[in-house]
Amino acid sequence: MGRTPCCDKNNGLKKGPWTTEEDEKLIDYIQKHGYGNWRTLPKNADLQRCGKSCRLRWTNYLRPDIKRGRFSFEEEETIIQLHSVLGNKWSTIASRLPGRTDNEIKNYWNTHIRKRLLRMGINPVTHTPRLDLLDFSSILCSSLYGSSPSSLSTSSQINNFQTLLNMQQQPLVNPELLKLASSLFNTSSHHQQQQDYSNNQPCNPQTQNQVPLSHFVQFQDQIQQVPSTNSSVSSSFPNNHSHLFEPNVNTYPLNFTDHSSYNNQDSVPDIDWLENNGFGLSTFKEDYIPQLSSYNQYYGSDYNQNLMINQTSNQVLSTPSSSPTPMNSNSTCIIGSNTEDEKESYDSCNNRMKFEIPLHILDSNEFM
DNA sequence: AAAACTACCAACCGCGCGTGT
DNA sequence: GACACGCGCGGTTGGTAGTTT
Structure with a gap:
């Protein structure tokens, strides 16, 4: 479908930062005539701007109800x-934050x-x-070859591994938030959101394409090739996210509130638990970690305290010393504290998740 | 002091959808 | 159904201020 550009780039329309004079013109015009037809507004307001630019300037900066x-x-x-449920639906999120x-x-999301x-x-x-x-290599190897100094049994390590997979499968969302999100979807006039909802897609449209499934499919396939009467491992890969729309809190699946997964500790997995189970962490330099009152299942105080303790000691954890294999930079990812590298670091880490687990490792009686 | 680097954010851009003809 | 238009959304860019080397 053809569509004319909102403004001709060659007709001398101004771009770039707005001047005070332009702002005053725009405000003055809208105060007198209101806003509506953005295409004709610049001409009527004597502005050498395209309508789109005027609309953006008004909605993002000049609106009187903007909170700076x-x-x-x-x-x-x-x-x-809201982002945990809605994803990058910034306008929907903004609708819940007056003045923003x-x-x-x-x-703010991208920079902070x-x-x-x-x-x-x-x-x-x-x-x-x-x-x-x-x-993962150390987790698997320590389980399969029994060379880990850890006193954990193979089955318990597998259980931990399963728990880990479950953790990754479950967005850490307060069920009450899901209700809110549902209401948001229902009340939102945005057709796209309604479409997503009616199609029974995951709340977070990005989640369905994210690491958990895409990166584990390969691994899951490998596991399912292993002859076994025990389906517990493969069953730990739920491929249906429809539960995310389930308003019944009681049906909300295993998440961090399942305390039994963490040695009866009434908190989320702490640093010790992670370290003892072969999970590497890194230094946290950020001195501010939000305390999310209704989000304490994971982002909450217990977890934050653990992070702060780790931060205080300036401890750097990577591949645990218990690993039977030498530190392998290809299987260990250190969280970068230099921000510009984070995306690259994160992306490359995700790529590393695509490693294939040799069948000879998986095809092991010990694993079952 | 100056260059290099980093962080921030206003503004731009392209696209998709709804509506009207 | 095809097309034009208006609008809004999400991703990206580029200018600038601050910080580090």
Whole structure:
């Protein structure tokens, strides 16, 4: 379908930062006539701008109800929670934050929150622990060859591994938040969101394409090739996310509130647990970690305290010393504290997750 | 002091969808 | 159904200020 550009790039329309004079013209015009037809507005308001530019300037900056300044803690908490359910639906998120624009929230997410989550070892897209931080080769080898100094039995390590996989499968979302998201989808006028919802897709449209499934399919296929009467391992790969729309809290699947998974500790897995089970962590330099009151299942105080303790000691954990294999930079990912490298680091870590597990390792009686 | 690097964010861009003709 | 238009969304860019080397 053909579509004419909103403005001719060669007709001398101005681009770039707005001047005070332009702002005043735009404000004055909208105060007198209101906004509506953005295409004709620039001409009527004597502005050498395209309508789109005028609309953006108004909605993102000049609107009288815009709230400037730093995001409050409550706002940040809301953003994280809604993003965990809605994904990059910035306009929908913005609709829940009076005075904030989608652009502002998007910028704040990309420059602050996203980086912070990465440093916390949380995938900012799926809001799940980053599996790319984990040393799978050491987990498997220690389980399969029994050379780990750890006193954990093979079965318990497999259980831990399963738990880990479950963790990665489950977006860490407060069920109440799902209700809110459902209402958002229902009340939103945005057709796309309604489409997503009616199609019974995961709440977070990005989640379905994220690391958990895409990166584990290969691994799952390998496991399913192994003759076994025990289907517990393969069954730990749920391929249906429809539960995310289930409003019944009681049906919410295993997540970090399943305390039995963590040696009866009434908290999320702590640093010791992760370290003892072969999970490498890195230094956290960020001195501020949000305390998410309704999000304590994972982002909450217990986990934060653990992070802070680790931070205080400036401890750098990577491939655990218990690993039977030498430290392998290809299977261990250190969270970078230098921000610009984070995306690259994160991407490359995800790529590392694509490693193939040799069949001869999986085809082991010990594994079953 | 100056160059290099980093962080931030306003603004731009391309695309998709709804609506009207 | 085809097309034009208006609008809004999400991703990206580029300018600038601050920081580090």
